[in-house]
Amino acid sequence: MPSPKSEMQKFGAKYKLIGKDYPTPDLYAKVTGKSKYAEDFRVDGMLFCKLLLSPVPHGRVKHLDLSKALAMPGVKAILTQDDLPAPADSVTDLGVTIKANTQGEKALTMEPLYQGEPILAVAAVDEWTAAEAIEKIDIEFEHLPFALDPLETLRPRGPNPRVEGNVWVEEENSPPRVGVLKWKEEDFAPAKYGQLPMGKPQEEWSYGDLDAGFKNAALVLDETFVTPDTSHQTLEPRTALAYWQNGKVFLHMGTQSTVQTLAGLGRWLNMDRSQIVLISEYTGGGFGSKATGYIFAIIPALLAKKANAPVMMRISREEEHFIGRARPGFQGRIKAGFAKDGRITAVDMYAIGNNGPYDEAGDVGASGEIVSLLYQPPAMRWRGVTVLTNTPPRGPQSAPGGMQGIVMMEPILAKAARQLSLDHVAIHRINSPEGKAEWGPASNGKRAHATSAFLKEAFDRGAEQFRWKERVAQPKRSGSKVRGVGVSSSCFFAGSVGYDGLFVIRPDGRIAIQSGIGNLGTESLSDVHRVVAEVLGVPWEKCDVIWGNTSKNLPWTCVSGGSQTTHAMTRAAHAAAMDGKQKLQEIAAKTFGGTPEQYEVGNEKVFRKGGGRSLTLAQAAQRAIQLGGKYDGHEPPPDVNKYTKTSIAALAGQGLVAAAKDKYPHDGQSFSYVASFAEVEVDLETGKYFLTDYLAVADVGTVIHPKALSGQVLGRSILGMGHAMGQKWVFDPQYGHTISRRFYHTKPPTILDVPTGMQWAALDIPDPETPVGARGIGEPPVGGGCGAVLNALSDALGDEVFRRAPVNLDTILTSLEAGRPMQEPLTAFI
Amino acid sequence: MKEEIPPSEREATSLRLSRRNFIKGVIGGGVAASSAHYLFRASSLLGESSAPGDRLLTLNVNGQLRRADVMKQETLAWTLRYKLGLTGTKLGCDRAECGACTVLIDDVPHYSCSVLTHTVRNKKVVTIEGLANPDGTLHPVQQGVIDEQGFQCAFCMSGFILSAVGYLKTHPNPTRAELAHGLSGNLCRCQDYDKILTAMMRGAENLRKVSRA
CATH class of the missing domain: 3.30.365.10 (Aldehyde oxidase/xanthine dehydrogenase, molybdopterin binding domain)
Structure with a gap:
C-alpha cells in the first residue's frame, strides 16, 4: 500500500532564503562534466605510480631486491617505508601536544597487518611501466600468525593480530600502545548456546539501579546480535596527484574537509601546514572515510619529491577496498527489561567491535552513548571491547557506532512489542527522548543532556503520513507473499561549536x-x-x-x-x-x-x-x-x-x-533524530524480499535547504538499509584473504532495491540552542534505515528467522524450514 | 573491411575483444603483489612519440572528428580521459560494475571502461561534455538536474545522465519504475536514488516539451 504522496512541504515561512531551494554554485560544473576531481587534473611531466600490496594478512618482508625494477627504462623512483618521515607529535588547536603513535598506521610498511596493505610504490613514465617494474621486484614475506575474528583472538590461546597483542591500551600522558587482552576459557561457555561470551571489557560505565530495573520488569529479553562490516565504497577511489613548487607541496585529492585536512597532511609529511596547498573542489563521496583526507595521499607527495616530477597515484577499485576504510562489524548482546506498557526499565549492553589492525575507531564507545539517549533507559550498563584483527582498517562510517547500537536494540524493541502485545510505534514513542534528554554515564554525579529532542512528534507525524494503523490492520499473507511493516528510532550527534x-x-x-x-x-x-x-x-x-x-x-x-x-x-x-x-x-x-x-x-x-x-x-x-x-x-x-x-x-x-x-551560548549536546517506517514484501517460496515503501521523518531543527536535506535523509537511510539487505565482508579463514573486494561482492543498494517513491518529512522545529536553529543530518538516518527494514522483516517472518544482519534469502529459506535461526550466530565474516 | 561488418556483428566483435582484454586483466591482477589492470601508455600525454603498437585513429566524439594514437588494448574510457581530455567521463570501478563511465555510442549507453576504442571507429560517441548546445543551453536532462538539485557528490552523474538520455530516446514517456529500470546499470554510492529519479523524470518532461516545440 503506497503512502499518500506527501504534499509539498513548505519551509522557511519567516525567511527569504533559509528553507528555500536554490541551485547550488557547484551544480552547473558537475552537470556539464567541467567539475574536476583529483584524477581529472594533468600536470606537465606527470609520472604515474603503482603500489605493491601485501599478499599476506600478517607478515614481514624478509628479502627485498629493487635492482631489476630500478634498472628498467622509464622507472623514476621507488618509495618504501624508509622514505617516510618519522611519526610526528601534533599540537591541537588548543595548544595541547599529542604524542606521536609509533604503532599507528603508516603509508607504507615492511610489516603488513592486512592483505592489501601497501608495501612500496613505484613511479614511472606510465602505469604500464610501473606495473612491469613491480613484477620485477624480488620480494619475499615471512608469514606470521593472523586473526580475523575478534572472538578468536580473545580466546586464551588465540592468535594475536600484531606481534605486540590484540588491543590498544590507553595510559595517561602517553600515546596508546598495543597490548594483550585474553578472556578465560569459561568466559566462552555461552558461545555453545549462540550467546555472546562477555569476558573482561576494556571499558565500562553504568548509571541507575540495574538490578531493580530487571527485577521490576514485566519482560526481560537477552539477545545476541551481529552486525556486518561494510566498506565505504566511495565511488571516487582515493586517487591523489602531487607536485612541488618553491618548497611547497601541492596536493589534489578528494577529502571531506578542506581546512581540517591540512593538519593531518602536515603531521604525516612532518611539514608545517603553511607549506602545503590542498586542492579539493570536488570529492566523489566520503561517508566518513575521507573525513580529514587519508594517509596514502603522502605517497605521491613523497614520490614527487624523490623523482623531482609530479606524480599521479590512481587507486583501483580493488585497492580502494583494501585501503578505503569500512564500518567495524559488532558482535553484541543486550539484555533489556520492559514494563507492561513497553517502557524500558533497564539495559545491559555489551559490544565487541572489529577494528582492523590500526588506530582505534570510536564506534564501540559511541554505541552505548547513542543507545542511552535514544531509548532513555532509567538504568543502564555498557561494556565494550575494540579488538584488533588482520582485516582492512576501519574508520568512521555515517553514524559510527550509533548505527550498530541502534541495530542491536531495534529487534529487541520489536520482539518486546510482540510479546507484550503493544503497538510498535507506541513502544518506540514511549521510550523516545524529549526536550533536554539525558544521555551517557554520569560525570561528577551529573549526566550530560541534549539541546532538544522532538522524536515523539516525528513518530506522530510519521504514523499519520505512513497510515501506520491502516497498514497494521491489513492482512499480511497473499499467496506465497507475506507483507511486514516496521518502525525504528534513530539519532546521532549533530553539531559542534566554536568555528x-x-x-x-x-x-x-x-x-x-x-x-x-x-x-x-x-x-x-x-x-x-x-x-x-x-x-x-x-x-x-x-x-x-x-x-x-x-x-x-x-x-x-x-x-x-x-x-x-x-x-x-x-x-x-x-x-x-x-x-x-x-x-x-x-x-x-x-x-x-x-x-x-x-x-x-x-x-x-x-x-x-x-x-x-x-x-x-x-x-x-x-x-x-x-x-x-x-x-x-x-x-x-x-x-x-x-x-x-x-x-x-x-x-x-x-x-x-x-x-x-561562533561564541553563541549552547546548553547541551546537539543531536538530530529520525523516525523511520518501512514496509517489505517477502516471497516465502524464494526467500526474496522487496522493500515496498519507506518514510523517514527528520527532527533536524530548522530546515536550511529542503532538496539537499531530502537527499541526506533518504540517501543515508539507504546506506543503512544496505546493512540489512545484503552488504557484508567475507574472508577465506584458511589464508586470511579477502573475498568481498569489489562492488559485486558486497553490493550497495541499487536504484531497483529501493521503492521508486520514497517519502521524507522534516518537522522544521528550530533547536533552541543555536541562532538559526539548524542541526546536522548526515548520520542520524542510518540506523533507522537498517532498523526499520529488520523490524519489517521480523513482522513478516516472526522472531525465529534471523539474529544477525544482513538478512539474505538463504537465511530466510533455511530458517523458515527449520523453525529457528539457522545462521551461525557469532562468527564474523560468514 | 570493418566498414562492411553489419552493426550487430560489430557489437559482437567488440564484446569478444572486451572480454578477452578483461580476462587478461583479471589474471594479471588479483591478490598478489600488483594489479595489472589500470594500465595505459601515457606516451602522447607526455609529448613523446607514439609507442610501438599504437595506431592513429580518427574518432567521432561529440560531433567532432578527433585523432588519437590508440593502443590496441585501450579502452574508450582511457582514450576519452587521457588522450582527448574529456574527464567528465569517470572511472569508478574500471570493470563494468558501477556505470560511472557510461557514454553514448550511436545513441546507446555503453560502459566506456568495457569498450575497446578501436571498435568505435565509424560510430558516434557522445560524452557529458557533448550534451549541451554549443551556445551553453543545457540538454533537457541536464536541466532536470539543475531544477531538482539531483545528485550529491556527482561522481556518478555523467554516467546516469547519459544512461537517461539513451533510455529516453526509445522510451520518451516512462513511469518512475520504468525509468528506474533504465538507470539500473548505474550505481550512486551517495544513494541519492530518489532525488536522482525525480531529476531524471523532470529531464524527461523537459525533453518532451522541447520535442513538442
Whole structure:
C-alpha cells in the first residue's frame, strides 16, 4: 500500500532564503562534466605510480631486491617505508601536544597487518611501466600468525593480530600502545548456546539501579546480535596527484574537509601546514572515510619529491577496498527489561567491535552513548571491547557506532512489542527522548543532556503520513507473499561549536564568502552561507562562495563529517554576518553622523532608520577600505583562530572584511533524530524480499535547504538499509584473504532495491540552542534505515528467522524450514 | 573491411575483444603483489612519440572528428580521459560494475571502461561534455538536474545522465519504475536514488516539451 504522496512541504515561512531551494554554485560544473576531481587534473611531466600490496594478512618482508625494477627504462623512483618521515607529535588547536603513535598506521610498511596493505610504490613514465617494474621486484614475506575474528583472538590461546597483542591500551600522558587482552576459557561457555561470551571489557560505565530495573520488569529479553562490516565504497577511489613548487607541496585529492585536512597532511609529511596547498573542489563521496583526507595521499607527495616530477597515484577499485576504510562489524548482546506498557526499565549492553589492525575507531564507545539517549533507559550498563584483527582498517562510517547500537536494540524493541502485545510505534514513542534528554554515564554525579529532542512528534507525524494503523490492520499473507511493516528510532550527534565565519563585501557590491567546508556532495559548503545573505538582506545572486583550495584564504572550519557542519557553520556564518552588519552600521554612522543603532541594513544598503541617507554595499566597502583598521581586515578580531587571522591578513584591504568566531551560548549536546517506517514484501517460496515503501521523518531543527536535506535523509537511510539487505565482508579463514573486494561482492543498494517513491518529512522545529536553529543530518538516518527494514522483516517472518544482519534469502529459506535461526550466530565474516 | 561488418556483428566483435582484454586483466591482477589492470601508455600525454603498437585513429566524439594514437588494448574510457581530455567521463570501478563511465555510442549507453576504442571507429560517441548546445543551453536532462538539485557528490552523474538520455530516446514517456529500470546499470554510492529519479523524470518532461516545440 503506497503512502499518500506527501504534499509539498513548505519551509522557511519567516525567511527569504533559509528553507528555500536554490541551485547550488557547484551544480552547473558537475552537470556539464567541467567539475574536476583529483584524477581529472594533468600536470606537465606527470609520472604515474603503482603500489605493491601485501599478499599476506600478517607478515614481514624478509628479502627485498629493487635492482631489476630500478634498472628498467622509464622507472623514476621507488618509495618504501624508509622514505617516510618519522611519526610526528601534533599540537591541537588548543595548544595541547599529542604524542606521536609509533604503532599507528603508516603509508607504507615492511610489516603488513592486512592483505592489501601497501608495501612500496613505484613511479614511472606510465602505469604500464610501473606495473612491469613491480613484477620485477624480488620480494619475499615471512608469514606470521593472523586473526580475523575478534572472538578468536580473545580466546586464551588465540592468535594475536600484531606481534605486540590484540588491543590498544590507553595510559595517561602517553600515546596508546598495543597490548594483550585474553578472556578465560569459561568466559566462552555461552558461545555453545549462540550467546555472546562477555569476558573482561576494556571499558565500562553504568548509571541507575540495574538490578531493580530487571527485577521490576514485566519482560526481560537477552539477545545476541551481529552486525556486518561494510566498506565505504566511495565511488571516487582515493586517487591523489602531487607536485612541488618553491618548497611547497601541492596536493589534489578528494577529502571531506578542506581546512581540517591540512593538519593531518602536515603531521604525516612532518611539514608545517603553511607549506602545503590542498586542492579539493570536488570529492566523489566520503561517508566518513575521507573525513580529514587519508594517509596514502603522502605517497605521491613523497614520490614527487624523490623523482623531482609530479606524480599521479590512481587507486583501483580493488585497492580502494583494501585501503578505503569500512564500518567495524559488532558482535553484541543486550539484555533489556520492559514494563507492561513497553517502557524500558533497564539495559545491559555489551559490544565487541572489529577494528582492523590500526588506530582505534570510536564506534564501540559511541554505541552505548547513542543507545542511552535514544531509548532513555532509567538504568543502564555498557561494556565494550575494540579488538584488533588482520582485516582492512576501519574508520568512521555515517553514524559510527550509533548505527550498530541502534541495530542491536531495534529487534529487541520489536520482539518486546510482540510479546507484550503493544503497538510498535507506541513502544518506540514511549521510550523516545524529549526536550533536554539525558544521555551517557554520569560525570561528577551529573549526566550530560541534549539541546532538544522532538522524536515523539516525528513518530506522530510519521504514523499519520505512513497510515501506520491502516497498514497494521491489513492482512499480511497473499499467496506465497507475506507483507511486514516496521518502525525504528534513530539519532546521532549533530553539531559542534566554536568555528569562524569570514566574508568580504567587495567594492563592486558583491559578497565573497570564504568557505573552508569540503565539497563531498552534501551542499553544506554553500547552504550554511545562505545565512549570511539572509541576515544582510542581500540577494543570493550577489554572493560568490569560494571553496576547495587552501591557498584561497579560508576561515577555521569544522571537520566536514559527523553531521557537524550545518550546525557549526550556520553558527559561524551567523556570527560573521552580525559582525558585517555591525561594521556597516558603524561605517554609516561615521559617514553621516549619529550612532550605529540609528542605521539599518537591507536591500543591499545601509540606511538611516525611517528614511534619510544611505550607502550602497559597494560604497560601504570603499569606505571600509578608506577607514582601514578592523573594517578592511587590517585588525582581525582577537578571538578568531590563528588560521583565520592568516586568511584575514591576506584579504585585508580588499573591502569590508567581516569575521567572527561562533561564541553563541549552547546548553547541551546537539543531536538530530529520525523516525523511520518501512514496509517489505517477502516471497516465502524464494526467500526474496522487496522493500515496498519507506518514510523517514527528520527532527533536524530548522530546515536550511529542503532538496539537499531530502537527499541526506533518504540517501543515508539507504546506506543503512544496505546493512540489512545484503552488504557484508567475507574472508577465506584458511589464508586470511579477502573475498568481498569489489562492488559485486558486497553490493550497495541499487536504484531497483529501493521503492521508486520514497517519502521524507522534516518537522522544521528550530533547536533552541543555536541562532538559526539548524542541526546536522548526515548520520542520524542510518540506523533507522537498517532498523526499520529488520523490524519489517521480523513482522513478516516472526522472531525465529534471523539474529544477525544482513538478512539474505538463504537465511530466510533455511530458517523458515527449520523453525529457528539457522545462521551461525557469532562468527564474523560468514 | 570493418566498414562492411553489419552493426550487430560489430557489437559482437567488440564484446569478444572486451572480454578477452578483461580476462587478461583479471589474471594479471588479483591478490598478489600488483594489479595489472589500470594500465595505459601515457606516451602522447607526455609529448613523446607514439609507442610501438599504437595506431592513429580518427574518432567521432561529440560531433567532432578527433585523432588519437590508440593502443590496441585501450579502452574508450582511457582514450576519452587521457588522450582527448574529456574527464567528465569517470572511472569508478574500471570493470563494468558501477556505470560511472557510461557514454553514448550511436545513441546507446555503453560502459566506456568495457569498450575497446578501436571498435568505435565509424560510430558516434557522445560524452557529458557533448550534451549541451554549443551556445551553453543545457540538454533537457541536464536541466532536470539543475531544477531538482539531483545528485550529491556527482561522481556518478555523467554516467546516469547519459544512461537517461539513451533510455529516453526509445522510451520518451516512462513511469518512475520504468525509468528506474533504465538507470539500473548505474550505481550512486551517495544513494541519492530518489532525488536522482525525480531529476531524471523532470529531464524527461523537459525533453518532451522541447520535442513538442
